[in-house]
Amino acid sequence: MKTSLIAILFAASVAPALAQGAGDAGAGKALWEGSQTQCRSCHGLKGEGAFGPPLAGRGMTGDEFRQAARKPWGLMPAYVEAQVSDADLANFAAYFASLPKGTEPGAWRVPMPDNAKRGQQTAISLGCAQCHGATLDVARGILGGTAVSFPQFQRLVYDHVVEMPKLGIAEGNTPGERLHMGNYNPLRISEQQLKEIYDWAKNDLGFRPYIEARLRAVSGADYALEVENAGHKGKGPAAGDFTVHMVLPAGVTVVKAGGDGYKGVREDQGAQVAEWKLAKISPEEEKEFTVTLSQPAQAGALKGTLSWAKPAPKTGAKLDTMNFALR
Numbered sequence: 001m002k003t004s005l006i007a008i009l010f011a012a013s014v015a016p017a018l019a020q021g022a023g024d025a026g027a028g029k030a031l032w033e034g035s036q037t038q039c040r041s042c043h044g045l046k047g048e049g050a051f052g053p054p055l056a057g058r059g060m061t062g063d064e065f066r067q068a069a070r071k072p073w074g075l076m077p078a079y080v081e082a083q084v085s086d087a088d089l090a091n092f093a094a095y096f097a098s099l100p101k102g103t104e105p106g107a108w109r110v111p112m113p114d115n116a117k118r119g120q121q122t123a124i125s126l127g128c129a130q131c132h133g134a135t136l137d138v139a140r141g142i143l144g145g146t147a148v149s150f151p152q153f154q155r156l157v158y159d160h161v162v163e164m165p166k167l168g169i170a171e172g173n174t175p176g177e178r179l180h181m182g183n184y185n186p187l188r189i190s191e192q193q194l195k196e197i198y199d200w201a202k203n204d205l206g207f208r209p210y211i212e213a214r215l216r217a218v219s220g221a222d223y224a225l226e227v228e229n230a231g232h233k234g235k236g237p238a239a240g241d242f243t244v245h246m247v248l249p250a251g252v253t254v255v256k257a258g259g260d261g262y263k264g265v266r267e268d269q270g271a272q273v274a275e276w277k278l279a280k281i282s283p284e285e286e287k288e289f290t291v292t293l294s295q296p297a298q299a300g301a302l303k304g305t306l307s308w309a310k311p312a313p314k315t316g317a318k319l320d321t322m323n324f325a326l327r
Contacts, residue, residue, distance in 0.1 A: 023062055023087075028095030031088055038180045041109050042076075042132045047096050047310055049105030051130045052076065055092075055222030057101025058159025062090035069182075075127050075189065080161050084178070110134050119200020122193050133179065135316070137208065145231030145283065152298050153198050154191065157184050169210060169230055206314040209239040211281070213306055213324040219256075223294040223302060225324065231283035239320075240310030244276040244289055249301040252293050259289035273304070280310075302326040 031037055032047070042052035045108050049055070060068075064321065066089045069079045110129040112121065123129045123136065132139045143153065155163045160181050201207070210231045218224050229239055244261075245268070254274055256271050261276040267289065276289050293302075303325035312318045 010049055015244075023090035023092070023094030025091070025094040025098045028088075028091030028093070031091060032095060036086065036178055038131050041276050042127055044102075044106045046102075046315045047099060048102035051108050051127055053095045054102055054105055056099035057096070059097055060093055062086070062093045065089040065093045075184075077184045078158070079182040082178065082258070083161065083180075083182065096209040117200055117204055119204060121199075122196045125198075125202070126189055126193060128197065135205055136197075137320075137322070140201050140205060141208040141210035141231075142167065143201065145169060145210030145229075145236035147207075147232075147235040150195065150198050154194055157189070157194055158186050159183055168232070169253045204315055206311065207237075208313075208320055209281075209308065209311070210239050211239055211306060211308070211322060213322065215302065215304075215324050215326045217296075217326065218290075223291050223293070223297070223326065225259075225289040225304075226286065227281065227306065228284050228286045229281045233283045236283040238280045238282040239308035242278040242281050242306070242308045244274075244304065244306055245311045246274040246289070246291065246302070246304040248272040248274065248293070249297050252297065255292040255294055257289070260287060262289070282307075297326060299326050 032040060033045075040047075042050060043055050044050045044052075047055035054068060066086055068076070069084055069089055072078055108124075108130065110124055110133065112124050113134070116124065120134070122135070123132075129136065146169060148156070148167075152163070156167075160183050161179055164179055164181070166201070183275075209229055211227065212230045213225060213227045215225045225244065227244070229236065233238065247263070247268075248271065250271075253272070257274055259276055261278045262275055263275045265272055265274050267273070274291055278287070281287060303323065305321050305323055307319050307321040309319055313320060
């Protein structure tokens with residue numbers, strides 16, 4: 001009886017330790033550094049902290065990670081099981097427990113400009129810009145592509161995991177990936193603050209066409225760039241005076257190219273660039289641009305930009321751009 005009681009007490013004392021140690025540090029590292037989450041935009045590349053608090057070396061348990069994700073303190077949005085599971089959070093806990101505590105947090109991914117307007121100040125100080133960038137480029141494309149009103153914008157922030165899929169636009173994600181943003185608490189981020197951000201994005205900068213692009217290898221040295229105006233007909237704007245610049249790897253030439261508006265290869269700042277020009281790409285219109293190169297390209301070595309002159313941003317540079325690269 002005495003032995004059994006000791007065994008029971010011992011089992012009870014080690015059970016929490018075993019549960020806390022159940023996470024997989026390698027899986028946590030892979031998820032943290034991969035494309036399916038963007039937590040590092042606030043918490044730092046290695047959890048050293050930046051806009052958000054540090055995580056590395058703090059010894060947080062899986063339960064503490066779960067509490068922070070489901071019912072967070074401060075400005076952080078809440079994440080549901082479909083975005084980050086309890087097992088994922090346990091893996092994060094194991095990963096950060098394996099790292100040393102940093103000496104100091106890193107710099108904010110998006111710092112506050114000296115001349116920031118009120119809406120930009122709000123977007124940066126609330127953390128929105130740490131993921132969406134200093135001028136919310138992709139977000140302004142989503143808002144413009146679906147003509148989002150302010151009440152709808154509020155719902156997208158406060159009930160993001162429900163409202164975002166209703167737009168029929170992928171949040172900048174590959175289809176099938178988990179949503180990157182959680183639900184913000186209206187008690188922590190006010191309607192007035194959201195209105196400042198919305199008015200700045202719409203009226204100061206201007207909403208954008210929502211352009212998506214994917215460069216893929218077809219076979220051998222054949223590549224295809226798929227471009228879509230993912231805005232909705234009757235809601236989103238066309239992207240006018242549209243240009244594709246594909247920068248070729250050093251020493252590589254174009255054997256042949258296809259797709260509307262191909263203009264050939266020219267030199268630009270010491271690099272050889274294949275160029276296409278179109279009058280416009282309308283909402284829900286898709287285009288494919290193809291090249292066959294003199295030799296296969298490595299991932300990241302074949303890349304380029306998409307740009308359009310209309311509609312122009314209301315402030316700042318008058319030519320909108322986005323990047324693409326072979327992955």
